Amino acid sequence: MSYKDHDDHSSSNCVCDVVNFINDLQDAAEEDENNCPTNCLNPVLGANNNNKHHHRKNTRPFILFTEDGNPFEAFFKPNEGCHDCPCDKDGKKIHDKIDFFCKSIFFRVENVEGCCAVLRVLEPECTTSPCPQVDRPQENLRLSDSCITVDLTKFIAIQCLDDIHLPGC
Template identity: 40%
Template structure:
């Protein structure tokens, strides 16, 4: 029952229906936009997760993109994170950035964990010095992303917010 939604009294006579959470609807929309990635003219609005076509979030809009990068917030407001392995297996790192791969069974999703990188293509370690929380100073260093081989399955109703970050080309379909 994300974003404060739940059972709503429809007719005032005790009729109830269940409404999906807004995070679920946004992630479904992101998947549809990624799947329908087409080359269209630029759109100036760059902050809306529902913005079409894929590539509209970047400025200027690029036509060679295949991913809408997003983050999720837990119900307590903290960033949701998942681990990934570096290609050489030397690091079990943490990321708050995702690409939706599939949405199924109502509101479950498979998400690909994205590798946060700086301007030089180096992986940014998002954890604080104690390894116990996300260090937001490190988040500010992230300027690009790389696809990892790590995927997770989540229940989208467990989150209260989704934030779209960027439209990028990760070479997913190459």
């Protein structure tokens, strides 16, 4: 049974609960020596990374899914000088200019109150690999300047990626 099927409106929404947890986790961003498996409710950012020479993890990127099962998308404007323009599915540049908007399915929670969250859109790197942002999010996701406010009760699922360090967070 999904939360959508619940008649009891006082029960919590699992996507809302997870995003609240991720927000608290990112706010705390405390190091821990435990080697825990990666999942949305892992209590420590970067706990699955044994290499102490990397930057401390400060972000748990995720994908939200709408009621029809598709990934939620939001528009962003690419940062100037960050990298080449985004690509289509074949890895070819879509535009030669930076003055256009693109869509992304990757997010970082910036703030959350109840089930209302401010999400920062993460900018995917242009690459020809089939799943680079999922396979290697540290190398293939960047902060954008675009944020979106969402009602977390409108999503049916959340998929978390490996914890990463994003400069500027």
